[in-house]
Amino acid sequence: MQELEVSLNERSYFIKIASGLLNDAGALLRGISRNNKVMLVSNPTVYSLYGQKALDSLEKAGFTVHVALMPDGEAYKNMDEALKILDEGFACGLERGSTVAALGGGVVGDLAGFAAAIYQRGIDFVQFPTTLLAQVDSSVGGKVAVNHPRGKNLIGAFHQPRLVVIDTDTLSTLEKRDYYSGLGEVFKYGIVNDESFFAYLEEQVEQIAARNKDCLAYIIYNSCRIKSEIVAADEKEEGWRAVLNLGHTFGHAIEQLTGYGSYRHGEAVAMGTMAAIYLAWDEGLLPEEEASRIKELYRKTGIPIVFPELNPEEVYQAMLNDKKVVNGRLRLILPAGIGAFTIRDDCSKEKILKAIAKAQSDCQAVKFGG
Ligand SMILES: NC(=O)c1ccc[n+]([C@@H]2O[C@H](COP(=O)([O-])OP(=O)(O)OC[C@H]3O[C@@H](n4cnc5c(N)ncnc54)[C@H](O)[C@@H]3O)[C@@H](O)[C@H]2O)c1
Ligand SMILES: [Zn+2]
Known part of the structure; x- marks a missing residue:
């Protein structure tokens, strides 16, 4: 496993990179989480491929997991979908010490991160990026946002993740267009x-x-x-x-x-x-x-x-x-x-x-x- 630290004083965090690492996502999160509740945010495409793996790994590590899916696509990286994710958080009893985990590409990561940034003034957030773009860029650095009809990412926040788990195996299922992107x-x-x-x-x-x-x-x-x-x-x-x-x-x-x-x-x-x-x-x-x-x-x-x-x-x-x-x-x-x-x-x-x-x-x- 390769490891990098993003040094930001008390908000520092690790990026862990390895083939098959999604299996260890739960154990890695266990080391830093404040309670045992996780809302796993994904979309149907990614969830059908890797959802079970992420879920098993989190449950094996003792987490109670609520799955919240948003539709697939950049067109859904908007305020309406963010509000739905927040609703799911309230409905499943997500607390201040709980964690939002994003399983997907940059769209899921940006939207889930934005929801985590504003849920009860901000709760913990971790990234399990599954596209090349998310693994090399969007999952790191804490920029989280949704689009507005007037422009891209116009509504957002800086909210650093507490951990980034990169499973390079996920790239094998990526469509050619997304790989090139x-x-x-x-x-x-x-x-x-x-x-x-x-x-x-x-x-x-x-x-x-x-x-x-x-x-x-x-x-x-x-x-x-x-x-x-x-x-x-x-x-x-x-x-x-x-x-x-x-x-x-x-x-x-x-x-x-x-x-x-x-x-x-x-x-x-x-x-x-x-x-x-x-x-x-x-x-x-x-x-x-x-x-x-x-x-x-x-x-x-x-x-x-x-x-x-x-x-x-x-x-x-x-x-x-x-x-x-x-x-x-x-x-x-x-x-x-x-x-x-x-x-x-x-x-x-x-x-x-x-x-x-x-x-x-x-x-x-x-x-x-x-
Ligand atoms: N926050 C940042 O710093 C930052 C940086 C760069 C880009 N971004 C944002 O990232 C977004 C783009 O991210 P993206 O390119 O990952 O797009 P995306 O999240 O839409 O993913 C692309 C497609 O691949 C699918 N997919 C994801 N993982 C897969 C896998 N392993 N196998 C098969 N299919 C998979 C998705 O369902 C989707 O259909 C944009 O909204 C952009 O603004 C944010
Ligand atoms: Zn970009």
Whole structure:
């Protein structure tokens, strides 16, 4: 088993990573829980695959478990569903010392975490992430949220989990699209934060496409390592943590304009990253050959990036609804060479529109993912 600590003083917690680890989830939770009641939040898809395993493990460790399911899909990461989960908590007698456990991808994790953050002013919360995206990103760092019709994750909180249990075996059942969506978040760590990790990804494109287990274990461990360091240094995103939003302001706009249903989050982020690369190149921050290396990584791994036919102006307007707007100006994370980044709030609207249009035409022309 591999282990990492997210150091946040009294809110520090461990991320445990291993094949088959869901069987030990109950025993691991036993070590830190304050009472024996757990509300296990999941969706029918994930629950049918891994629910019994999680339930057995928790019950074997002496927990009384209430299962609360939300419908599957980003479109359900909303206030109505959060209220239903809270209702279930009250109905099953969840107390202040009880725990909410999220079994699923980023959607279940974000919504269950949000419910835990506001239930009786906040109760314990643990993550059992089952998608690549959740294992490398969303289960770590305590950002929990639901969407609002006006934008992604506009209602939320910072509520750190008390434990993250990553069972890498769960990735074997993931649909291809969801696997690639997770890669969209993995690549950002290499692009803006860690050149040697980027080089590893370049070397391993074939193993990545083949979901090689050792390669995935390395990717998950290192993604969590990079994210943990960033979160420990800047929990509330007052500075460095913003780096994790590479491609996200563009991506969130695409998700919102397409009704949170057509694209996976990581796909939208990958499209957004393309736009960020063009903008960085246009601003003279990213040399041509490094921009090409990044595009090649996406192309070779076959991440499907087919930009929807949206009007760039419409995308730009939707971007202005994002949380990263400061004093009416868009704050964008741009790669400044591989492994480095800069935050810019002075890019002209004209250049941003150009970057969106260029990402759109190039993604069609190159046909990432075929
Ligand atoms: N909190 C954060 O810091 C953070 C970071 C990144 C992304 N996010 C959020 O994460 C969400 C996206 O998460 P996601 O990509 O995991 O999507 P998701 O949760 O919708 O999961 C994708 C699909 O895979 C299914 N699934 C989950 N695990 C499976 C498994 N092991 N086998 C087969 N199918 C499985 C799900 O039911 C779903 O249909 C977005 O809402 C995004 O905003 C949050
Ligand atoms: Zn993301």
